[in-house]
Amino acid sequence: QKEVEQDPGPLSVPEGAIVSLNCTYSNSAFQYFMWxxxxxxxxxxxxxxxxxxxxxxxxxxxxxxxxxxxxxxxFIRDSQPSDSATYLCAINAGGTSYGKLTFGQGTILTVHP
Amino acid sequence: xxxxxxxxxxxxxxKGKYVELRCDPISGHTALYWYRQSLGQxxxxxxxxxxxxxxxxxxxxxxxxxxxxxxxxxxTLKIQRTxxxxxxxxxxxxxxxxxxxxxxxxxxxxxxxx
Numbered sequence: 001q002k003e004v005e006q007d008p009g010p011l012s013v014p015e016g017a018i019v020s021l022n023c024t025y026s027n028s029a030f031q032y033f034m035w036x037x038x039x040x041x042x043x044x045x046x047x048x049x050x051x052x053x054x055x056x057x058x059x060x061x062x063x064x065x066x067x068x069x070x071x072x073x074x075f076i077r078d079s080q081p082s083d084s085a086t087y088l089c090a091i092n093a094g095g096t097s098y099g100k101l102t103f104g105q106g107t108i109l110t111v112h113p
Numbered sequence: 114x115x116x117x118x119x120x121x122x123x124x125x126x127x128k129g130k131y132v133e134l135r136c137d138p139i140s141g142h143t144a145l146y147w148y149r150q151s152l153g154q155x156x157x158x159x160x161x162x163x164x165x166x167x168x169x170x171x172x173x174x175x176x177x178x179x180x181x182x183x184x185x186x187x188x189t190l191k192i193q194r195t196x197x198x199x200x201x202x203x204x205x206x207x208x209x210x211x212x213x214x215x216x217x218x219x220x221x222x223x224x225x226x227x
Contacts, residue, residue, distance in 0.1 A: 006155070036218075088156070090155075099163070100158045101216060
């Protein structure tokens with residue numbers, strides 16, 4: 001079993017839809033939770049960063065963490081064609097492993113006009 | 114300001130050859146990371162530098178892989194006796210201090226081993 005599981009999709013939605021992306025993880029030591037967006041042939045760019053259970057909102061994006069269920073989510077409201085990309089969840093255990101991010105497989109999202 | 118840069122952007126080599134991949138981090142960032150991303154997968158951690166020293170090299174797959182950061186800035190990932198399975202995108206990231214702060218990624222080097 002992988003430490004971080006993410007449904008690869010692909011996910012196709014119409015413009016304006018609400019998108020829900022999810023990851024589960026197995027290691028309860030994980031403390032820091034991130035969502036990255038990666039366009040084709042580019043490096044990942046950070047969208048959201050959180051270290052506690054609950055919700056964090058930034059514009060059209062909301063990150064949700066449930067440590068008791070080891071489940072993290074990213075919601076995109078009013079999705080736009082420019083949101084079409086691969087979305088990667090990334091988790092950091094902190095402590096002595098603080099330099100290492102463990103990524104999910106990535107979910108390919110297409111928002112069509 | 115300038116982001117993380119990586120050279121070359123593409124590298125094609127033959128099985129058994131030696132390759133070097135270079136990473137220029139964001140100026141002032143003390144921490145530097147290497148990841149490998151295979152097609153359809155998320156990035157996989159290889160090694161992390163804090164300053165000049167490797168703080169965690171637990172992700173290097175075998176002794177054909179080696180990385181250096183002699184002056185605490187530019188880093189080079191070196192792969193000896195390349196194999197077809199080494200074909201992937203090699204990503205470099207840097208962050209201000211290490212710990213759990215934000216990692217900024219470069220565009221990657223696409224390595225193809227024929």
